[in-house]
Each structure stands twice: as structure tokens, then as C-alpha cells.
Amino acid sequence: xxxxxxxxxxxxxxxxxxxxxxxxxxxxxxxxxxxxxxxxxxxxxxxxxxxxxxxxxxxxxxxxxxxxxxxxxxxxxxxxxxxxxxxxxxxxxxxxxxxxxxxxxxxxxxxxxxxxxxxxxxxxxxxxxxxxxxxxxxxxxxxxxxxxxxxxxxxxxxxxxxxxxxxxxxxxxxxxxxxxxxxxxxxxxxxxxxxxxxxxxxxxxxxxxxxxxxxx
DNA sequence: GAATCGATGGTCT
DNA sequence: GACCATCGATTCT
Numbered sequence: 001x002x003x004x005x006x007x008x009x010x011x012x013x014x015x016x017x018x019x020x021x022x023x024x025x026x027x028x029x030x031x032x033x034x035x036x037x038x039x040x041x042x043x044x045x046x047x048x049x050x051x052x053x054x055x056x057x058x059x060x061x062x063x064x065x066x067x068x069x070x071x072x073x074x075x076x077x078x079x080x081x082x083x084x085x086x087x088x089x090x091x092x093x094x095x096x097x098x099x100x101x102x103x104x105x106x107x108x109x110x111x112x113x114x115x116x117x118x119x120x121x122x123x124x125x126x127x128x129x130x131x132x133x134x135x136x137x138x139x140x141x142x143x144x145x146x147x148x149x150x151x152x153x154x155x156x157x158x159x160x161x162x163x164x165x166x167x168x169x170x171x172x173x174x175x176x177x178x179x180x181x182x183x184x185x186x187x188x189x190x191x192x193x194x195x196x197x198x199x200x201x202x203x204x205x206x207x208x209x210x211x212x213x214x215x216x
Numbered sequence: 217g218a219a220t221c222g223a224t225g226g227t228c229t
Numbered sequence: 230g231a232c233c234a235t236c237g238a239t240t241c242t
Contacts, residue, residue, distance in 0.1 A: 081233060086234060103234085
């Protein structure tokens with residue numbers, strides 16, 4: 001297999017919505033004991049600055065949110081509900097707290113180990129949620145503040161479409177945006193369409209938001 | 217399919 | 230002591 005190109009600092013050092021949109025289709029890679037575990041990113045959410053009440057950094061710099069105020073391309077991993085971890089990638093310039101939460105993957109490499117880490121749940125439920133994908137890839141708080149541009153254990157590889165050498169492997173027609181899942185805050189935080197997903201992917205955490213289920 | 221609820225511990229007031 | 234960017238089981242329609 002050819003060596004894939006990794007996403008560089010400049011990719012992350014942009015407007016958070018742009019980064020979120022273009023993370024769709026890219027490949028998240030985790031190396032465990034020399035083994036590759038990876039998945040295609042199919043769902044993300046943007047958390048942007050102190051004006052965003054749903055953003056952990058809304059209340060300013062604390063020990064926990066410190067990474068979000070740092071340079072782009074670093075991992076922000078937090079522990080929640082006493083049992084789950086969630087993975088973000090820091091975006092924008094140093095000093096401006098923002099990040100993209102990785103919410104779901106389509107499993108690509110290392111399925112046997114992922115199944116083991118996920119107690120043999122069905123393949124379409126291995127990584128279809130932010131807590132689940134961290135469990136499947138063995139991502140914990142120990143990886144908080146890792147530089148994903150330089151790390152040998154956690155990084156994102158560029159997926160280029162063979163035919164068209166566009167920046168994104170996912171065309172606009174395949175992308176859907178919705179409000180973010182399970183956030184608290186003011187009206188703006190609850191309604192702003194900062195969740196991005198690949199419409200037809202069966203590996204997203206949910207298909208629509210409090211929406212009527214279209215039934216086929 | 218949708219709504220409800222318990223588990224469980226770090227973070228911040 | 231309240232809150233929580235979740236998950237999975239249970240209990241409904």
C-alpha cells in the first residue's frame with residue numbers, strides 16, 4: 001500500500017466550519033502496538049470560540065480547555081459521563097479556542113481488534129458515535145494534547161479522489177448539515193447547523209435530528 | 217421506531 | 230453539588 005499523505009498544519013489552521021466540512025471523507029488513523037486501526041470520517045461537529053455557548057471553552061481558559069486555546073492540529077480528548085471519551089482536533093489560530101469533534105467513522109483497517117475493543121458489537125455499530133469510536137480505536141485522555149500533525153500514534157491521512165484531485169473526497173451533494181447533537185446553551189447554540197455528515201453513510205450516529213424518520 | 221433512564225467520575229462553582 | 234459534546238438497556242407506542 002502506498003504511503004498516504006497526512007493532513008498538515010495549514011489544513012487545520014483555518015475557519016472551523018471549513019475544516020469540519022473538509023474533514024469528511026478523510027482517514028483517521030490510530031496505531032496500537034504497531035497495528036493500524038483506521039476509519040473514514042463520516043460525521044463531525046464544529047465548536048467555535050467563546051461566543052459559542054455549547055463550546056467547552058465558552059467559559060474561558062481552564063486546565064481542561066487549555067488545548068483548545070493552543071495551536072491547530074492538536075488532539076483535544078475529554079472524558080464525559082464518567083465513562084466515555086471524545087476526540088476533537090483543534091482548529092484556527094493559536095489563542096482562539098475552537099475544535100472539530102469527530103462523531104463517527106466508517107471502519108476501514110484493523111476490524112478484528114476494533115471488534116474486540118467493542119465487545120463484538122456489529123460492524124455498523126463499532127464507530128457510529130463519538131464515545132464508541134474512541135473505544136474502538138483505544139483513544140483515552142492520555143492522547144489529550146497530542147500533535148496530530150507529528151504524532152506516530154494518532155493522525156489523519158488525506159483521502160484524495162482518484163479521478164478528480166479536489167481537496168475533498170466528498171462532493172457537496174453528499175454532505176448534510178444539521179444542528180449539533182445533545183448540546184446545551186442559548187438558542188443560537190441549539191440551532192446553528194454545525195454538524196456535518198455524509199448523507200448516505202450507514203455509519204453515522206443518527207440520520208436526522210429529532211426529525212421525522214423517512215421510512216423507505 | 218421513540219422516549220426514558222441509570223451508570224459513573226471529572227470539572228468547575 | 231450540579232452538570233455533562235454518551236451509551237445501551239428497557240419500556241413504551
